[in-house]
Each structure stands twice: as C-alpha cells, then as structure tokens.
Amino acid sequence: MDAVMRELSYAQAIQEAMAIAMDMDERVFLMGEDIGVYGGAFQVTGDLVERYGTDRVIDTPISELGGAGVAVGAAVTGMRPIFEFQFSDFATLAMEQIVNQAAKMRFMLGGEVSVPVVMRFPAGSGTGAAAQHSQSLEAWLGHVPGLKVIQPATPHDAKGMLLAAVADPDPVMIFEHKLLYKMKGHVPEGHYTVPIGKAEIRREGRDLTIVATSIMVQKALDAAAALEGEGIDIEVVDLRTIRPIDRQTIIDSVKKTSRLLCVYEAVKTLGIGAEVSALVAESEAFDYLDAPIVRLGGAETPIPYNPDLEKATVPQVPDIIAAARDLVKGVR
C-alpha cells in the first residue's frame, strides 16, 4: 500500500529536509540569526534546536558577512553547514564572502578544495515589509560562476532540492519565497532528492510556454487554468534552477508552443527573463517563434510599503492572463 498523500507546508518541508540531512550526516549543521529557541524569523528551523542542540543549531550574532565567512571556512575544512539568512536582502551584507570567496575558492585553488556550503535566503515581497526586506536578488547570485542558485516552487521540491543541495560539493544558494512558506503540498516521507539544474514542466500545453520561477509558478498555473475556458492551452515550465539553467527543457517547450512568456518577481530588466529570452533567441527555437517574446517582471522600483502599491509592483494572475491572451491571440 502506498502511503497516504501526506501534506506539509513549504516551511515544514524545509525543516524536515534539514532534520534528515542532520540525521544522515554528522557534518551537517545549521547556522543563522535567531534560528535556535526563536525558531527562525519564519519558523523554518522551528524546534530543531531542541532535537539537535545548540552545537548543531547555532545562533550567530547579527554578523552576516562574518557568519557567511565562517560557514565557508567550515565547509572548506570538512563540515556541511546550512547557513540561514534572515532575509535575502541581507545577502548584500555578505556579498564579499559569497561572491569572492565561496564561489571562487575552488577555482582559484586549481580544484584543490570544494566548498559544500548551503545558504538559504527568504525572499520576495507580499509581506508588507517594504523595500529592505522584500527583494528578489537571485539573479545577482545567478551571475556568478561557481555558485548554484535554486528557487524551489513547491513543498515537494523545497525538501528534495535542499537535500540535493546538502549533498552537492559546491555552494548552493536557495531562494525561498516567503509567501510560499505556508503553501501546503504533498511531501514524501524520508530521504529523496530533486536534481539541481533540471526544470520541470508543471502543465503541458500547445499554445504558449510560460517560464516561471518560484511563486510565479503557481500564479502561472492559475492563469493557465483561467484561460482553459477560452481554448488557450498553456505549458508552464517551472525553472527551479537559475544556475545552471536548463536550456534544453525551455528550448524544447518553445519549439512545441511557438510562443514564450517569462514571468518572475525580480525587477524586470537585466534579470532571469532576459536570460531565458536570449537563450531561446540564440537557439534553434527562434525559427519556431510566432510572436515576440514577452517578459513580465517586477516594476522598476523598490518594493513599496502600501499594500496596493506593493501588489502592483510584481506580476499578479490577471497580468499573466492578459499577457498570455494577447500573445496567443496575436495582439502583440
């Protein structure tokens, strides 16, 4: 008998993955601000400190740069740290260690070391936290060779990709959208991995490919469902990893549907949508395109506090519906 379809929240899935990783490998430990008795700002580590103790669930001072560097140093010398940033925005305080050290150390040393560090970044808007606690900075890190950058969009993937990240010998940056933490979904028990570097087709369709990341995957699926009644058949590709990007899945999908819409929350320009558009334009899929490529991304503004303004900053389901409809009906 197959087990019942057990449901967990995205946050619970991550917590379970961290517990499994710590059970399987004594080198795995957690570091971050207020991840111990407080349970983490978003209760992702929860009560793990009670199960694993303060030696393996380490509260750091509010020292993002130093903390990230300690995680890098521990990783290089045999441990498997999982470092939690309280908000992804605070990566700005630690860019030196992430970009100059973690990403480059293996290369600079001619392959003599690996840096198996995992860094977790609660990201995105929608919580009323305003401009310094709501950004989506994944493309910044996606620009750096040596890093792997993932954005799981479901509880299932959050657990499986975190377990893949812990097993990965290279630094893996996980961007977790804060509004996904409460999302529930089927999460298998025990250990499993979801590969880094593989996109997933969430919905098959013939008329249009939407390549979406993180929270935009569910919004794209909602838009696709709404357009079904109009006879528009949308394929939704969940990118899941932005470095290394899964070119083939995107190219194959566009060759099938002949139309491409990229949907992501980060600021529109110079972002993941530009990369996806360009890789399609450079590929054999270009000859299959029946319409211009369209990007829906965040507005060219910091995230505002006012809830209506905040909502208007990032693509919402009606925006995706309108863009998809225009593309398929040839309005564009």
Place this chain on the structure above:
Amino acid sequence: MAGASKAVADSRANLPFVYRQYSPEQLRQVLHKMYLIRRFEEGAEECYMRGLIHGTMHLSIGQEASAMGICMPLAEDDQITSTHRGHGHCIAKGTEVSRMFAEFFGKTTGYCKGRGGSMHIADVAKGNLGANGIVAGGIPIAVGAALSSKMMKTGKVVVSFFGDGANNEGAFHEALNMAAIWKLPVIFVCENNGYGMSTSTARSTAVKNIAERAAAYSMPGVIVNGNIFSEVAEASFKAVERARAGEGPTLIESKTYRHRGHSKSDRNRYRTKEEIEDWMANRDPITLFENELRDFGFIDDQGIEVIRDAVAQEIADGIEFAKASPAPEIATLENYVYTEQT
C-alpha cells in the same frame, strides 16, 4: 667541539625563548627558510622585471621573521589563511618554492594549476587554505576552519594572517567576536607594517596599537617586535597552547615593515627614503636573527655561507622548473569552477 657544544648548552638557559625551546638544527633551518623567503621574492621580482611573470605581486621582504615566528609552533596539519602579501606564510608553512614559481609563471605544475597566481597561492596539503585578494577576506574563513576543528575534535589550530589595513574592515570585528564567544582555536595575527597601501596606521586607525582591539572581544592582545624571530615565536607558542587547551583565540600584533612598495605600481610617495633605509640597515629581520645565531654560537660564517649557497641553488632550480613546466591548455579554461562529478 664537544666543549663548544657544552658551552652552548650551558648558556641556553639565559637566552631568549627560541634558543631554549628549539634545537640548533631547527634554528639553522629557520634561517634557511628566512633566506628562502627573501630570495624567492627577490627572484620573483626579477622574473617580473624581465617579463617572465605578469600581473602584480606584493612582496613581504622585511617581514620574514613574522611569518617564520608565527608558524614555528604549528604542526603540519594546523591551518592558516593568508593575505595578498602571503609568500612568506606559504614558505613558512612548508610550501615548495618550485611549485610556487610555477604558479607565478601560470603553469599547470603550480599550486593552483596557474589559476590563482601570487594573490591566491595555497597549499592545502600543508594546511595553507590560501592567500586572499580581499583585505580581511580570510579572517572569517579561519574562524570557520577553527569551528570545524572544534566540531570534528581534530585538535587543529588555525592562524589567520592579515595586515594592518584589515583591522578596519567589518569582517575583522565580526570574526573576532564570533571566535571569542565560541572560544575557538584560532590565532589572529596582524602583521602591522605601518601602511595600508599608502595610508599609515596613524591616519587610518583610532587606536595606537591594533592589539588594543582585542580588549573589545575579551581576548589577549599581544604586541611583538615582528622583526625579532624569537619574540614572535614565543607569542605564537603561547597562543597555540591557549588555543589547543580550548581557552580561545588570541590577537597578536606583529609590528614590522615592508622594504618594498605595496605592489608593483607603488612610487613610495608616502614614506621617506630615510625611513626605508633605516629599517633595512638597522632592523632587517634576517640580519638580526643571523647575528643572534652567530653570537650565541649556533652557527658560524661558514655555516651561513652554506645556507646562502643552498638557497641560491633552490631558487635557481625552482625558476628552471617553472620555466620548463607546461602551460594550461585553453580547452581547460572552465575546469575547477564546479566540482567535477563522475
């Protein structure tokens, strides 16, 4: 001869630390390595002038006693993080000059297979986790390595070398604080050579002595004359003992001087010729150590000549090894970015 040895042994009780702690042979080895550091850098500088090495380099000529003194009490598997001025740390920790030259020449036989050059030289097998192009970049990494040592109970001690410039970086303060609250086996070594590039510590740093900053992190702050090998080695020895005993970190300020400019672009406009010449003539660390060894009867002029000749040969052989080594294939450009998994 036996009489002379006995005289040496008898007199050791009143001599400075290293002459009591280490054997004459070990101390002659130290002199050998100090010359090796000096001649390596002179050789690298000459190769640069002749166009055999490109890029830039930061020479530590004048700071040899600091590197050797700190590394003296370290075991082979103890670890260090180093700086852009790190050639001396490398050699002091046991690196071979032939493979260092090969790295400077950008060859596959270099420690980083030609990917790192002078600023990223490392020798992980000897515990050197790497020089660093970012001022203070290695300090948190050293604390992480010390955390590994504590968690894995390996007993390793980690030394983080950095310069006076690094003590005004946030990473320095964050790292010292964490090492102190977690009582980690790490030693912070500030090699204060008086200038962060062109800016003197008097102009850049609010405290007179960088070691005073240790008080803010509840750890011992020790000032040593970085040009006197025995003083540096004694301070390092005590700090290593403290770290191994689980008592936590120490900050050592090793006051020294670089004879050369900051890098190859330096026109030396921020210090006087007289200042530089004074340090070279009166406080050269190799001369000071050599004189002590001779005065205390640990070596004679002939013994010094033997060391100098051996070092000259080692340097010449190292440069030849580097010249003869293969350059990396362009096809291997993207190697080592990620761990190759089969």
